[in-house]
Amino acid sequence: MELYVGGRAQGKLSYVQQAHPGEQMEVIEGSRMVNRMETEGCPEKNVCVVWNQFHRYVREHMGQPPAQREAFVDQVVRELPKLCIISDEVGNGIVPVEAEERSYRDEVGRLLCRLAQQAERMERVICGMGQRIK
Amino acid sequence: MMTVIMGGSGSGKSAYAEALACAETAVEKRYYVATMQVYDAEGAARVEKHRDMRAGKGFLTIEQPCDIGDICSKIEPKESLVLLECMSNLVANEMFRGAKPKAGAEVVADIVAQLTMLCGCVSHLIIVTNNVFEDGTLYDSDTMNYIEALGRMNEKLAELADEVIEVVYTIPLTLQRREPCR
Numbered sequence: 243m244e245l246y247v248g249g250r251a252q253g254k255l256s257y258v259q260q261a262h263p264g265e266q267m268e269v270i271e272g273s274r275m276v277n278r279m280e281t282e283g284c285p286e287k288n289v290c291v292v293w294n295q296f297h298r299y300v301r302e303h304m305g306q307p308p309a310q311r312e313a314f315v316d317q318v319v320r321e322l323p324k325l326c327i328i329s330d331e332v333g334n335g336i337v338p339v340e341a342e343e344r345s346y347r348d349e350v351g352r353l354l355c356r357l358a359q360q361a362e363r364m365e366r367v368i369c370g371m372g373q374r375i376k
Numbered sequence: 377m378m379t380v381i382m383g384g385s386g387s388g389k390s391a392y393a394e395a396l397a398c399a400e401t402a403v404e405k406r407y408y409v410a411t412m413q414v415y416d417a418e419g420a421a422r423v424e425k426h427r428d429m430r431a432g433k434g435f436l437t438i439e440q441p442c443d444i445g446d447i448c449s450k451i452e453p454k455e456s457l458v459l460l461e462c463m464s465n466l467v468a469n470e471m472f473r474g475a476k477p478k479a480g481a482e483v484v485a486d487i488v489a490q491l492t493m494l495c496g497c498v499s500h501l502i503i504v505t506n507n508v509f510e511d512g513t514l515y516d517s518d519t520m521n522y523i524e525a526l527g528r529m530n531e532k533l534a535e536l537a538d539e540v541i542e543v544v545y546t547i548p549l550t551l552q553r554r555e556p557c558r
Binding site for chain 2: 249331334337341344348354355357358359364366375376
């Protein structure tokens with residue numbers, strides 16, 4: 243699995259597409275991954291699945307207990323052998339006043355820390371350019 | 377020796393700083409200096425989580441929300457390591473401790489003076505600081521002044537530090553490394 247993080251609107255998806263020339267790709271946005279895993283089965287082995295807007299999946303599933311999100315993310319990583327995960331960086335700001343916003347940021351961070359540990363490759367994308375950090 | 381660890385919320389910077397502190401085997405004592413003030417249950421839970429993370433790692437905890445220089449008199453200075461967590465709370469606590477917020481420049485100068493003193497009495501000072509600078513939001517003037525002060529503070533820290541490491545979701549990136557002169 244490859245992990246790409248960076249600020250909003252930094253050209254992360256285009257960067258990932260350019261970094262995999264000639265590969266067949268399927269882009270799945272945020273929470274759509276839940277449906278994708280439940281109903282559509284695994285893609286062909288040679289298809290690279292891009293899970294875009296990972297942070298949106300987290301935001302839309304904050305009602306679940308953390309273990310459930312963790313299990314789902316683990317399942318995606320396990321079952322999709324060619325996987326790129328793209329997430330906005332959301333932790334580099336003032337601690338929000340609202341409790342839900344604070345726990346959302348913490349949870350995106352927690353899950354991305356776990357993914358970073360498992361990733362074979364990790365890049366930070368800024369201005370459409372990638373900086374390989376793992 | 378001074379090391380600065382910076383990162384955003386949930387970046388894994390605390391875990392990294394603790395691992396770094398534990399890897400320092402030459403020191404006789406390891407102190408964890410907590411600057412966070414607890415106001416509510418969430419704050420208490422956060423402290424609890426960090427306490428659990430440190431459990432069994434041989435840290436002596438000191439709560440020091442303000443006046444960081446006072447640490448010198450609370451530790452056995454010989455061959456000790458101090459892990460200060462974190463600068464973002466310390467700057468806020470110093471800035472907003474009185475009835476009226478203190479000027480950022482004054483807060484920074486004051487903390488820098490105390491840190492220099494602290495650095496002189498320990499063998500390794502590790503400071504955790506926060507990246508709060510990239511959300512693009514316009515806040516009230518107190519918060520804007522605070523962001524400005526923490527930005528200046530981080531610049532000063534980088535000037536003083538032998539090593540500056542940014543942690544991006546557990547991955548350490550070295551921003552600066554100098555040969556220690558002590």
